[in-house]
Amino acid sequence: MSNNSKVEEMEDELNNGKTTDNTELNEENREMDQNEGQEEKVSVEDQLRQDLAQEKDKFLRLFAEFENFKKRTSKERMDLFKTAGQEVMVALLPVMDDFDRALKELSKSDDKEMFKGVELISNKFKETLKNKGLEEVEAKQGDAFDAEVHDAITQIPAPDKKLKGKIIDVVEKGFRLGDRIIRHPKVVVGN
Numbered sequence: 001m002s003n004n005s006k007v008e009e010m011e012d013e014l015n016n017g018k019t020t021d022n023t024e025l026n027e028e029n030r031e032m033d034q035n036e037g038q039e040e041k042v043s044v045e046d047q048l049r050q051d052l053a054q055e056k057d058k059f060l061r062l063f064a065e066f067e068n069f070k071k072r073t074s075k076e077r078m079d080l081f082k083t084a085g086q087e088v089m090v091a092l093l094p095v096m097d098d099f100d101r102a103l104k105e106l107s108k109s110d111d112k113e114m115f116k117g118v119e120l121i122s123n124k125f126k127e128t129l130k131n132k133g134l135e136e137v138e139a140k141q142g143d144a145f146d147a148e149v150h151d152a153i154t155q156i157p158a159p160d161k162k163l164k165g166k167i168i169d170v171v172e173k174g175f176r177l178g179d180r181i182i183r184h185p186k187v188v189v190g191n
Contacts, residue, residue, distance in 0.1 A: 082178040086177055089132070090182055092129065093182075093183055096122075097172070097173070099121070099126075100122075103119055103122060106118055133177050134177055135177075137174035137175060137176055137181060137185050139173070139174060139185040139187055141166075141167055141168060141169060142162075142163065142167065143167045144165070144167075145165060145167055145187065145189045149174070149184065149185070150174070150185055150186075151184035151186050153171060153187070154188050156188060156189075156191070157190065157191065159190070164191065165189070165190065165191070166190055167189060168187075168188045170185055170187050171186040171188065172185065173185055
């Protein structure tokens with residue numbers, strides 16, 4: 001064999017060896033690329049899961065906020081219905097006071113029939129307002145004074161030590177509509 005053919009054989013062997021080595025390197029690179037692709041896929045999947053969890057959280061918070069809004073507006077609407085006639089009731093309270101004063105004066109007169117007639121009208125009027133939710137705030141002589149409920153118009157020296165800090169006289173009745181006091185009773189307090 002000639003030198004050229006030996007050189008060619010050696011080059012062929014080297015090339016075949018390099019090809020084998022290159023093939024092995026290419027396979028390793030492919031595996032690494034696949035692992036990186038899987039990591040990217042996993043990270044993309046993780047990202048999507050995180051996004052989904054965030055969206056679920058936003059949805060739940062929005063849903064809870066909406067439910068709270070519905071409850072609040074429903075409660076406000078019920079309160080509005082309960083006190084819808086508050087202005088009318090407040091306007092009718094002086095009429096009720098006038099009926100009480102009229103009954104007091106008519107009871108002094110001799111005309112019992114007129115007294116009965118005015119009393120019937122007064123009772124019917126009071127019952128109608130009561131059916132609409134109007135209640136009298138109880139305040140009588142000897143009750144303890146409560147600044148949240150009663151309106152003290154004056155203080156006088158207590159005629160008795162037991163009446164100190166207590167109600168001595170009720171000047172004007174108080175009324176509540178539902179849970180709200182629409183007119184506080186005006187009282188005289190002993191000191």
